[in-house]
Amino acid sequence: MEIFNLSKLRIMSVTQNQLSGNLPSTFPYLEYLYLGNNHLSGALPSSISNSSNLHLIEIADNKFTGPIPTSMGDLRFLELLDLSGNLLVSDFSSPELSFITSLAKCKYLAILFLGGNPLNGIIPDSVSNLSTSLEQLNAPNCIPDGIGNLRSLILLDLSNNDLTGSLPATIKDLQKLQYMDLSMNKLISRVPLHLLCALHNLDTMNLGQNQFMASIPKCFGNLTSLRHLNLSHNRLYSAPPEEIWDLKDLLELDLSSNLLSGSLPYAITNMKMANWVDLSTN
Template sequence: MSKPLPFIALFSLLLLLLNSPPPSATALQLGIGIGIGGGGINIGGGGGSPPQQGSCPPPPRPFIPPFPPAPQMPPPLNQKLLALRQVILRFKRTITCDPQRVTNSWLPNTSPCSYTGFYCGNPPKDRTLTIASVDFNGYGICAPTINGFLDMFSDLALFHANSNNFSGSVPDVSKLQYLYELDLSNNLLKGNFPMTVLRIQDPVFLDIRFNQFSGSVPPQVFTLPLDVLFLNNNGFYYNLPYDIGATPAAYLTLANNRFTGPIPASIKNTSNTLREVLFLNNRLSGCLPYEIGYLKKATVFDAGFNLLTGPIPCSFGCLTSIQQLNLAGNFLYGKIPEEVCELGSLRNLSLSDNYFTEIGPVCQSLVGTILNIDQNCIPGFPKQRSAFECQAFLSKPKYCEPKPYERYPPCKLNGYAAAPARELPAAAKTTVAAPDHSPVYSTLNKRNNHRQL
C-alpha cells in the first residue's frame, strides 16, 4: 500500500504549480528545472526550451548608413600651371567684353585645365602637365592686346582665336617651341606682316585673314612648311614675291588685298602640292603665265577681278583636276580654248567681263550651265559688250604673244596623263553645278574657322 505515495505526491505538486502565478523564464531555469514546451512537460535539472507560441521576435536593428568617404582633395597644381593661372587671371582683368561669359569659369582657386577655352596636356620633352591648346573661336572677347598672354604659354601647340576683338600687334611667338597652328583670323590686329611667325619652328597652319595688316608679305613666308596659308582680306600690297612657288601649302588664299604685279611663273613648282588658290580681287597685272597649266592637282584656281591680260594659255587644258576656274573681271581676249572646256572635272568656268572674241563648239555647249561668258565681245551671244567698247580695247597693242614652246600643252609635251574627256552634250544640264566644298572659298566668310578642338 506504500507504493502509490510518490505518484500522489507528484500529482499534488503539479496541481500546486498550475494554480500558482506563472514564473519568469529565469525562475524556471534556475528553480526546480521544470519547463513547459510545445510537446508536454519536461522535468529535469537543465530546464526546458522556452515557450514558442505567443512570443514576439525582437524588432530589427535600424539601418545606419555608413559615413560617406571623405572627398579626395585634387592634387596640388605644379609650378607651370600655377604660373599660367596667374597669366590667365591677369589677362582676364584686361578684357572689356565677354558676351558668352567665358571668363566666368576662370576662377582663382581652380585648375586652369578646367577653364573654358583651355586644354591641358603633357609636352613631349617635359611630361609635366601644362596648357597645350587654347581655343577661343567665336567667343567675341574684347581685349586691347594679347601681348603678355599668348607669348607666355611656352608649351602651347595650338592657338585658335577666330572672331574675337583682339587689338594691337601679334606677340613674339618664336619661343613657343611646340606651336604649329596659329589662327588669329577676324580680329582687329594691325601693323605690318607679323614677322615673328617666321620664327615658328614647324608651323603647318597659319590664318591671319580679316585683320588690318598692311605692307608687303615677306618671301620667307612661302618657305615655311605650311599646309594652309590664309592671308586674305587685309591691306597687303606690293608685288607678289617670286618665291610664292616655294610654298608647300595645299590651300593658299591671297584674295581681297592690294597685291600688284604678275602672277610669278614659279607657281609651276607647286604642281605636286597646291590644291586651291585664290588671287581674287587684287591688282595683279601682266599676262596669265603658261606655268599655271602645271598645277595638275589644283581643284580651284581663282584670279578673278584683277588687271590680267592676254589669251588663256593652252596649258590650262592640262589642269586635270580643276573644278572651279574663275578668270572673270580681267582684260583677257582671244579665243576661249576648247581644251579647257573639255576638262572632265570642270564644274564652273567663269570668264565674264573680259574681251574674248571667239568660242568653239565644245565651249558653246557649256554656256549657261558651266560656262559664263557675259560681257565679252563674242558675236551672236546675248549680254555682250557694245561694239564701241570692244573696238576700243581690241585696237590697243597686245604684249602677250606665246613663246614657241607655249604653243603646246605641257601635259602633251611631257607625256603625263591628259584630262578625261567631257561627256557631251553638256548643254542638257539646266543649272550651274557648284564646286565641291572648298576650304579656300569658305575663308571669304570671316566667321568660318577651319580648325576646331
C-alpha cells in the same frame, strides 16, 4: 593673359565672340590657336617665334595691325596660318612681302591665307621655296613666276586684289589644282589661255572681271572635271567653241558681259547637268 601659361593647355578656341585686346608675347605650350572672328587688335608680336609648339594659327577677321613678323618662319611645326581679314600691312622697307621668304623654313605648311589685308606688297618669287606640302594659298597682289613650283596646291585664291599683268606660264605646272579663283583683278591675256588646259583636275575656274582679250580655247572642253566655269566680264570674242558644250557635268557656266558673237549650236543641249548658264550681254 595667364590662361596662355597653362602648362597642359594644347588647344585654345575662342572664335566668334566679342573679345578685344592684344595678343600676349608668346604661347609657350599651345599647339592650336583659334581666335578668329573677334575684335582683337594690336601688332603681331615678333616674339611669337618662341611659341615653338604651334601647329596652327587662325586669327582671321580681327583688327590686327602692323607688318607680319618674319619670325613666323621660325615656327617649324606650322601647318596652317590664317591671317586673313585683318589690317596687316607690308614692311615699308621693301615692296615685297619679306615674311613669305621666311616661311620657307616651315616644312609642314599646308594652308596659307593672307587675303583681306591691305598689305600693298608684292608676293616675292621666293614663294616658290615654300614647302611642297602647301595645298591652299589665298594671298594678295601678284602672281609670281615661281608659283608653278608649288606643285601640291589644290586651292589658289587670289581674287579681289589689284593683280595686273598676265598669267605666268608656270601656272600650267599646278597639276593638282582643283580650285582657282583669280576674279576681280586686272589680268590680261599676254600668255595664251590655253595653258590652263593642262589643269585637268580643276573643279572650279573663275577668271571673271578681268581684262582678258582672247577667244575661249577649244581645249577647255577637255577639262572634264570642271563643275564651275566663270569667264564673265572680260573681252572674250568670237563664238564659244563647240567643245565647251561637251562638258556634260558642268553645273555653272557664266560667259556674260563679253564680246562673244555667232550662234548657239544644238550641242548646248549636251549640258544636261547645268543649273546656271548666263550668256547675257554679248
